[in-house]
Amino acid sequence: MIFTGTTAAGETITYRDGKRYLWFLSFIPPLVPLLSYWLYLRTQNPVVTLIPFVFIFGLIPLLDAIIGEDTHNPPAEVVAAMEADPYYLRLARINVVFPWVNYIALIAFFGTQDLPWWSYVALLLGVGTIDGGALLVGHELGHKSDRLNIFFGLLANNAVGYAHFRVEHNRGHHTWVATPEDPASARFGESIYVFASRELPGALKRGWRNEAERLTKRGERVWSIHNEILQGFALTLVVAAALIALFGWKVAPFIVAHHFLGWYALTQANYVEHYGLLRKKLPNGRYEPVEPRHSWNTNHIVSNLMTLHLQRHSDHHANPMRPYQSLRDFDDIPRLPNGYTGMFGLAAIPPLWFRVMDPKTLAWAGGDISKLNRRNVASPNGGSAMTRV
Secondary structure, X not given: OEEEEEOOOOOEEEEEOOOOXXXXXXXXXXXXXXXXXXXXXXHOOHHHHHHHHHHHXXXXXXXXXXXXXXXXXXXXXXXXXXXXXXXXXXXXXXXOHHHHHHHHHHHHHHHHOOOOHHHHHHHHHHHHHHHOOHHHHHHHHHOOOOHHHHHHHHHHHOOOOOOOHHHHHHHHHHHHOOOOOOOOOOOEOOOHHHHHHHHHHHHHHHHHHHHHHHHHHOOOOOOXXXXXXHHHHHHHHHHHHHHHHHXXXXXXXXXXXXXXXXXXXXXXXXXXXXXXXXXXXXXXXXXXXXXXXXXXXXXXHHHHHHOOOOOOXXXXXXXXOXXXXXXXXXXXXXXXXXXXXXXXXXXXXXXXXXXXXXXXXXXXXXXXXXXXXXXXXXXXXXXXXXXXX
């Protein structure tokens, strides 16, 4: 597909999108668990249940490290034509199907197979994280303004029961990102585990509050069919009830664990996307506008193709309505040393995370810790040694 545009001088620009068919790589992660189940049914070897975990936390970071980054941007003159092409949006919508298939297949597998305990743990960690990718599709579609895409986004979000995501993300996180008021922006010296204990309930509370305000302004009852969060949770409960009816109450804990790990996958993304970064507060009490420098960015091509450019997060926050295919890279923004799943693994071991990321975060602030979004330096709970100065 060749896109055309016109420069200010009247010159015609032609551009071929080299990633056009590479976006099909976004279909691979949710197919990996299905491969694992099939291999187990063929071989009865529980080792194959490790495949999703190894794929997401081992193979993808390794490929990112080997293949590297792609900093290419489409010419500005053709961006409008790329955004008008429905092909990219259709790919995102197709991606809505996979997390639901994966979730139902996982519960059916657990409900019919007798596995060693470590297989349950490995599958939940691997598949739960992969299915958390439903939220990246819900994220893309949830930024659209038409009802059809919003509906598809809600379907994606509720594959892991995260009914409040669109409300909280669009009206909360994008407003308060990189400020102490945002529960979804990690603070300097804050481990992923401390962050999760603050972000998970904080996002739910803020999402509910924002939805309640919206309904009140429209003169509608908060506890009603018009509540988007209640709609999503109702869908989640109906599907869970159907799965329990089919496979028994023994699958109920696995459903809860699957959804929690889907939520935690988003928490990990939020953690690495804004760790320590702070927007300056202006004399009028408002924060400076969101700029690309207020989000950590990565151009590692393998994971970016699999996550629909979610990792070009700097441009996304500066331009929330820009679709994934035309998100840009910038020269002067903070950069992560690996793709998201590699950073998730690093964050899981806080001392390693602090060793790698704290110097980068301090460098972003010009060495001035007061310019960072940080924890209370007197906190006895620890964190990076750099926070206790």
